Amino acid sequence: MRPERRHLRADAVAGLPGAISSVPDGMACAVLAGVNPIHGLYASFAGPVGGGLTSSTRLMVITTTGAASLAAGSAIEDVNPAERPQALFLLTVIAGAVMVLAGVARLGRYTRFVSHSVMIGFLTGIAVNIVFGQLADLTGAEAGGEFAVAKAIDVVAHPSRIDLASLVTGLAALGILIGLSRTRLSAVSALVALAIPTAGVIIAAADRVARVKDAGDIPRGIPLPQLPDLSQLSASVVTGALAVAAIVLVQGSGVAEAAPNRDGTASNPNQDFIAQGTGNIVSALFRGQPVGGSVGQTAINRAAGGRTRWAAIWSGLWMLAILAAFSGVVGLVAMPTLAAVLIFAAVRALRFAEVTSILRTGLTSQIAVVTTFCATLFLPVAAAVGIGVALSLLLQLNQEAMDLKVVQLSPAPGDRWKEQPPPKRLPNHRVTVLDVYGSLFYAGSRTLQVRLPDPVGAEAPTVVLRLRGRTSLGATFVKVVAEYSAALEAVGGRLYLSGVDREVADLLRRTGHVDVSGPVGIFEATELVGESTEQALRAAETWAVQQRRGTSDPDR
Structure with a gap:
């Protein structure tokens, strides 16, 4: 765990791009969770530090993820907005404890029972949900509906509700993201997409465009640890925590496979479970939201030249410095730009080739991917996760019997x-x-x-x-x-x-x-x-x- 002097400089430099890219990612994930974007930034420093100290996959960055954020937001959406942050912190602690217990009980081997078809169907449904769910923020329109698809239909069906300034701001952010995606500035494209359109909104005095500060006060400086409020304990919080734990553990296993240790040592899935659980507990103590192994942030860490676990830890420390210096600026960010960041990331996460391959595999795979996809679109995320896990087990038993x-x-x-x-x-x-x-x-x-x-x-x-x-x-x-x-x-x-x-x-x-x-x-x-x-x-x-x-x- 001690930093190696010969890799210290490389790890410190590698952590900076991750921290910068975590600013828009963390804020956007907080929007998915239905809380003030500042809580996503808190998670973006606490998760990498707490998880990085204990992970066996040394380059894995444990931070905010879209799937975990959407699952958490689905679980607490009926909670009073004023009490929602406290419910989220409690959910995050419970999810972290479940992950730690799963690691201690050595349940890592059971992640392989979640079929590839089910996971692709779930992740595809999550991505589509994000796109549909963010249309209202992108256009500045008020939308109603029980689920994301219904809200998107409501926006399209009532174009008169669309605010032109908000739409222009969101489309400008999308244009920047698309334009910079294939350049050397791709690592900071999301940050640029937040900054330039927001600056335009401020200069034009477009007060009708929603800002982050409209969601609540933005605390300045570094957050202090606090215990979660147990009075927010409810069935939806517990089931949401279990759903988040299941999502994070399965996704984390995929991240570990994609980011093997440079010295050739094998990753221990049980230790990674404990690391992700630790990251969640630390995140909750600092008023952050759920975190897990992030595919994108881990890829940035590897591409930036990270050598040891301290590259991820440095990412969290750099984020802490950013919070100390610029937390007051967070409230000025235009909400349509965050919606644009989420939509762009969700569209890029769609795996059309894999879905097509699964649909050509056979009836069993077709049933798995379509059922999970539809459940994710039209049911609470916790229910969709439960259906996905149950379907994976049923398919496993059925396949074993048929084979x-x-x-x-x-x-x-x-x-x-x-x-x-x-x-x-x-x-x-x-x-x-x-x-x-x-x-x-x-x-x-x-x-x-x-x-x-x-x-x-x-x-x-x-x-x-x-x-x-x-x-x-x-x-x-x-x-x-x-x-x-x-x-x-x-x-x-x-x-x-x-x-x-x-x-x-x-x-x-x-x-x-x-x-x-x-x-x-x-x-x-x-x-x-x-x-x-x-x-x-x-x-x-x-x-x-x-x-x-x-x-x-x-x-x-």
């Missing part, structure tokens, strides 16, 4: 096995060796039950079911094995399980549902691949021969 494949193994020359489709019905007095690909948990076991060859109508059929590599199996699988072995026994057959892990074998014996002394034989896995299956095959063939001869149950 299950049963094949028949037949001995081939050279001590090898040949795969072929299994028979629909078992042959009489013969051994059928089966192997299974796919998960055998829950629905997977039920799918196996449907795809196993039917023993009804056969005489003394014998089945060898290969289970090598299965280190744990659930109660559903035990029930399926018990029912299938009973069906085989009813027609004079037997079931042999080969390649069984020792712990799984002990489980099958303990349950009492599987009669391992009668219709089910268990052959535990050995170091030699295929050895237990060959043993089971010999035992099954002996059984089949003796059944054909009409002998009694043989002693294995």
Whole structure:
């Protein structure tokens, strides 16, 4: 954690562009959260410092993000505007605590269960929501509606409400952003887009154009820490905090993949969870809003030559200096310019190529991306996140169940096995060796039950079911094995399980549902691949021969 002298200068220089670009980004994200833009600036210094000190992905910048801000704003939109900041601080603390607990509990591996289709659908919906939601501020029009799409339609349907000066200011900011996006000034284009149109508004004395100070008093200087107000605790605050935590953790995992450590050490997702949680707690203590791993700010940090974690920390320290010197200027910024910054960033975040690729992948991916996108547009963000997480899990379980494949193994020359489709019905007095690909948990076991060859109508059929590599199996699988072995026994057959892990074998014996002394034989896995299956095959063939001869149950 100590700064390295040889990298100190490079990190300090790399932190400055990030701090400058965080000024418009932080203010714009506060607008999304529905609070005074100053709180976004507070988060832009507290998040990088608190998170940077503890992250394992050293160049990751933990600061304000559009998705987290929109989720927080959705959760507190019904709170009285005067009390909304305190509710936001409490939400941020709760979200931070959840992230820290997730890291301590080592839940980092579970982020992979959120499917790519669901995440792209959610992020696309967030971007579209931002564009639609900022049209009113961009045009200076009053808009009504329960969600962003309705507000945008209201603006378009009533053009007489549009304030010409506000519209010109917003379009000028958009023009600057577009014009500078492909130049060397792209890193500071958002700041220029705030400054020049705002200066024009001041010179023209266009008082009808809304300013940041209209949203409330702008405190001067450096903020002092304070504890959140627990009286603002509510169900919407808690669910909003959980939604913010889920969004931040999944996005942070993506940032870690895109910004590997320069020395080659692997990032620890659990430690990054703790870092993002720490950043949120520190942000809330300094009256800031939710923060998380930022794709854009991390990219700026890397491009500016950041070498260690102190590049991100310096970004926060530079922001603190900017606040101390220029906090009084914040109130003069024209609101249409902030709307322009948000719209430009949201449009650039749209991933049309990825959406097109997902739509071409198949029905499951199409359902995931469209459902999540629509939920994000027309439901509160917390509900959309819940639907996205639930949909990811359902798709995972469904895919595992559908991907299950049963094949028949037949001995081939050279001590090898040949795969072929299994028979629909078992042959009489013969051994059928089966192997299974796919998960055998829950629905997977039920799918196996449907795809196993039917023993009804056969005489003394014998089945060898290969289970090598299965280190744990659930109660559903035990029930399926018990029912299938009973069906085989009813027609004079037997079931042999080969390649069984020792712990799984002990489980099958303990349950009492599987009669391992009668219709089910268990052959535990050995170091030699295929050895237990060959043993089971010999035992099954002996059984089949003796059944054909009409002998009694043989002693294995």
